Structure formats: structure tokens, C-alpha cells
């Protein structure tokens with residue numbers, strides 16, 4: 001994979017929905033190549049931050065992606081887990097092909113090698129004909145992560161990639177993410193599991209209606225540990 005150096009800079013970010021201020025004056029700058037864990041209590045605004053980064057909620061302030069000139073500027077996104085209607089007539093194969101290519105699905109007779117490689121890596125190569133809405137939560141997370149990775153992004157933005165995933169799936173997903181990160185990719189990941197953040201992330205952002213703390217993990221954890229860490233209050237979905 002080509003190594004690029006995206007840096008995300010968030011300045012004076014405010015998000016309000018229906019006159020409720022969900023995020024107040026968030027400022028942070030994510031260094032290139034960093035695996036950032038976004039943590040905090042339930043309802044603290046972690047997903048709201050991710051949605052603002054992805055342009056899915058209106059916001060005030062600035063969100064800047066600082067890319068090197070030659071960068072392809074690709075972001076892979078795994079949104080917060082959501083129910084997909086079982087009768088939706090889209091198979092895993094259709095979905096991944098659509099993510100990979102903008103031409104209509106019926107134009108293509110062969111799956112791209114990139115799709116097959118990503119499916120194999122996430123152990124979903126037998127899912128081709130399954131409908132998206134019939135997958136278990138853990139299977140769906142692997143398919144959505146596969147979709148996020150297919151176009152060889154420079155940065156992955158993940159909202160609880162381990163939600164609903166069993167232990168084996170955890171290990172698989174974390175291995176795939178580690179490989180991506182070791183190859184130079186940057187990761188911004190909402191995560192409820194303390195031990196996962198501790199083991200994998202170099203930077204942590206603590207969100208509770210605002211940016212409570214931010215920085216290298218050893219600094220943030222050092223500051224939090226004498227008290228109850230806000231993100232210990234959060235529970236997995």
C-alpha cells in the first residue's frame with residue numbers, strides 16, 4: 001500500500017441538533033499515521049464527532065483534511081451499527097461491487113480481485129449471495145469493514161467496529177486493522193473496550209459533550225487513572 005500522511009484538524013467544532021448542543025468547541029489535530037481511540041460515556045457525542053468528520057451532520061467550525069499533494073484522498077468509513085432491512089434485495093457481492101465501482105452492478109461479470117482479496121482477509125468469501133439484512137451483527141461488521149478497506153483508503157474512520165462481534169471476530173478485525181495501520185494507514189476509531197484502546201491506540205480523545213482530554217495515550221491515561229475514567233462508564237452496544 002502507498003503510504004500517505006493525512007492529518008485531520010478540527011477547529012472550534014460545534015454540533016447542535018434541534019437546539020441541543022451535542023458537541024461544544026472541539027479542537028483537535030490528528031497526527032499522520034496515528035491510531036486514535038475516541039472514548040467517553042454513552043451519549044457523550046462520540047458518534048456525533050464521527051458523523052461531523054464524515055459530513056453527515058451540520059456543524060459550525062472547521063474540519064480540515066491536510067493531505068500530501070499526491071494523495072488519492074481516500075477515506076474508508078464504517079458507520080455505527082444499524083439494522084438493515086432483511087428483505088432489502090442486495091447481496092454482499094452486490095454491495096461490495098457497488099462500493100468498488102460506480103457502474104451498474106449488472107455490467108460486471110467478474111468480481112474484481114481487490115474485492116476477493118479483501119473478502120478473503122475478512123473471512124467472508126462465502127457470503128457472496130447472502131442478503132445484507134440477513135447477516136448477524138458480527139458478519140455485517142466484517143462486510144462493512146471489507147467495504148471500508150476495498151478502495152485502499154489512507155485513513156479509516158470507524159464507529160465501534162467491534163460492536164456485536166464475537167471474540168474470534170474481535171481478533172480477526174483487530175489483526176486486519178493492525179496490518180492497515182502498520183502499512184502506514186491512519187485510524188480514527190470509536191471504541192468502548194478499554195483494553196482494546198490501551199493495546200492498539202497511540203492517541204486518545206475523551207468526548208463528553210466536549211473534548212475532555214486529548215493526546216498520547218500514556219498522557220491521557222495518566223491523567224485519568226486517579227479518578228474514574230469517563231470511558232469506563234460506557235458500555236458496548
Ligand SMILES: Nc1ncnc2c1ncn2[C@@H]1O[C@H](COP(=O)(O)OP(=O)(O)OP(=O)(O)O)[C@@H](O)[C@H]1O
Nearest residue numbers: 017018022040041042043044045046047048049234
Ligand atoms: N439526530 C439526533 N437528534 C437528536 N439528538 C441526537 C441525535 N443524534 C444524537 N443525538 C443525541 O446526541 C447525544 C450524543 O449522541 P452520540 O450518539 O453522538 O453519543 P455516543 O457518545 O456515540 O453514544 P454511545 O456511546 O451510546 O453510542 C445523545 O444524547 C443523543 O441522544
